[in-house]
Amino acid sequence: MKTQHKLIFGNSMSMIEILDESIHLIITSPPYFNAPFDYKGLFENYDQYLGMIRRMAKEAFRVLQEGRIFALNIDDMLVNGEKYPITADAIKIFQNVGFRYRDKIVWKKPDGYLRISKRSGVLLQNPYPMYFYPDNLLESIVIFQKGKFNYRSIPKEVREKSKIDKKEFQNNNWHKTIWEITNVLPGSKLEKGVAAFPDELPYRLIKLFSYVGETVLDPFLGSGTTMKVANQLNRNSIGIEIIRDLETIIRQKVNSNNLEIVERDKGKYRFVTLDYIEKRKNVVN
Known part of the structure; x- marks a missing residue:
């Protein structure tokens, strides 16, 4: 099946290229708030970060069709000893712009995820009360819905083509609120320097929430x-990304002859701060 894909280089606080209620499913993982290993100092403060989420959520609500799903992969963040309740704050933001909080799935990464295991090592070096910091192997996939879905709006032929494999659903425990999925490991060639989620995550969400x-x-x-996964599953896709240098990697992953590239005026569209692009380039490179 021939599908169409559009890559927009710009910031997602504005989605001017996308028509109202033209999207059937949104899946994304925003930047972590000032994560020490990826985005240190990227945002001036936490309010600025939440402001970015809020503006993106408003645009998402506009472009998403009635009854459809926004799946947000997000998690709380520990920065300089302070834990930020990002998941809870994001849920409130999405509710305030009009979304209904439908569900939350916990994504569990494999035990021994070395990138973050240093936290528990504090107690090993100081085996006394108050030195305990647990390793975080979990992230949230928060499911929001815009209104109610009309199940009768989908033609029978499309329903059958989109049918979910019941064995895959049961054998891989899609029915649970905990999904055990191996993360993209450090050193992965195409994801080097990018905090990417694994193919399996959008694969399940696209299967479960779109036709x-x-x-x-x-x-x-x-x-x-x-x-990439949308293309493999015979869905069209639109992606918005701020880093122009990622085009080559995206082209390799999507591997589609039907990929349209749109680039906005760099001077007009900034993401958060004027030096955002330079900081993100440093992360990628």
């Missing part, structure tokens, strides 16, 4: 994982 031939949007496309 063949529909359009999936990722407002923080990164290396292009959502677009």
Whole structure:
């Protein structure tokens, strides 16, 4: 099946290229707030970070069709000893712009995820009370819905083409609120320097919340994982990404002759701060 894919280089606080209610599913993972290993000092403060989420959520609500799903991969963040309740704050933001909080799935990464295991090592060096910091192997996939879905709006032929494999659903425990999925490991060639989620995450979400031939949007496309999987599952896709240098990687992952590139005026569209692009380039390189 021939599908269409559009890559927009700009910031997702504005989605001017996308028509109202033209998107059937949104899947994304925004930047972590000032994560010490990826985004240190990227945002001036936490309010600025939440402001970015809020503006993106408003645009997402506009472009998403009635009854459809926004799946947000996000998690709380420990920065300089302070834990920020990002998941809870994001849920409130999405509710305030009109979304309904439908569900939360916990994504569990494998035990021994070395990138973050240093936290528990504090107690090993200081085996006394008050030195305990647990390793975080979990992230949240928060499911929001815009209004109510009309199940009768989907033609029978499309429903059958999009049918979910019941064995895959049961054998891989899609029915649980905990999904055990191996993360993209450090050193992965195409995801080097990018905090990408694994293919399996959008694969499940696209299967569960969209039909063949529909359009999936990722407002923080990164290396292009959502677009890649959408193409494989016979869905159209749109991705928005701020880093122009990621085009080559995205093209490799999507591997589609039907990839349209749109680049906005760099001077007009800034993400958060004037030096954002330079900081993100340093992360990627």
